[in-house]
Amino acid sequence: MTAPRRPGPAPALDLAALVADPQTRIIVCCGSGGVGKTTTSAALALAAAEAGRQVVVLTIDPARRLAQSLGLVELDNEPRVVETPGSPGELSAMMLDMKRTFDDVVSAHSTPERAEVIFANPFYQALSSSFAGTQEYMAMEKLGQLRASERWDLIIVDTPPSRSALDFLDAPNRMSRFLDGTMIRLLTAPARAGGRAGVRIVGAGFAIFTRIISKILGGQLLNDISAFVSALDTMFGGFRERATATYELLRQPGTSFVVVAAPEPDALREASYFVDRLSTEGMPLAGLVINRTHPPATTALSATRAEAAAEAVAEAGGKGAKLAAGALRVHAERMTLATREQRLADRFTSAHPEVKVRTVPAAAGDVHDLEGLRTMGEALLAAEDDTGTGTPRSRVLPLRPQAG
């Protein structure tokens, strides 16, 4: 039996260089839900301002306390400057309000009278506030607006809390396909073509189809959709064009994706899909952040040895034995956890040996204020080998465990 091939170490992700590089204009933080995308976006933005950049961070769903500490108490859908005393750059932050963004798009593309009709339409109200994909679509829309304003030299984009990281790339297209898709065209054919064209094409079957759909959805909703689509007629195609244009923005030089994952099988699998997708789309990946890792305070003592020592100490008894045995057991558990996390990271790296990695240790509590963001920013940006334990920052444990 041959031993499995040991993967080489992951290349180190240098976020300090990325953030300081004036060529970097957009950073998109992606990943599956709950891994730390919003926190990472905000921490990177603060670090960028402290490195002298004029930066804006577009957050999507900041936790309330984090939003408060960024001054985002009002949902005004526009960036606000965050006080960062002593920083040579400037940090602005905003929280995406998808309905307001959608309304602005409608206003910008129709007359005030038409806009009023659209706003009053119940289907529009549902679409703009809760349709799956609207948030992703509007995040891209907002990114396009921020970029066009030329007010910032770096835009950091958080992504919606979708289950799948891929939704950020897929949802806008899905939504524009839906909006000018076959289904809506069929449903609204009577309204759009005086009833004749649609009926002629699909014949009697269509009448039955419409009747069934009306039963399921309710006739009123169908009318709403029809009216909405007719009102939006001028914007049609516009939706798809806009989605395509922003999508292209993500492909331009100056855009970088940072994929965030937790040291967990699901999150890393998701990160893996996402990395593959970026590469097929020709979108530039900066690297992977493995967030909330648990590196041990020392790696000089292995889990097995710590476990054995705990037993020995406990057996020997005496003053302080209980405490010492307890500490040794805590260390053993931490080593086991770190070993598991490193193994998961290695599995990712053997599938994607070219992807640069940075690990960020879990903070003691939540990250909800500027101080917490600053600490996280340091963990994200610090030099690869600048650690107390000698473990490089691309890893949870050193490449070769020290004396066990």
Ligand SMILES: Nc1ncnc2c1ncn2[C@@H]1O[C@H](COP(=O)(O)OP(=O)(O)O)[C@@H](O)[C@H]1O
């Ligand atoms: N390195 C970290 N250490 C401790 N807590 C963290 C860390 N990163 C994120 N968190 C916390 O985890 C929670 C989820 O983070 P968040 O950024 O909102 O995730 P996402 O945007 O991916 O859903 C938040 O409460 C945040 O404070």
Ligand SMILES: [Mg+2]
């Ligand atoms: Mg989030």
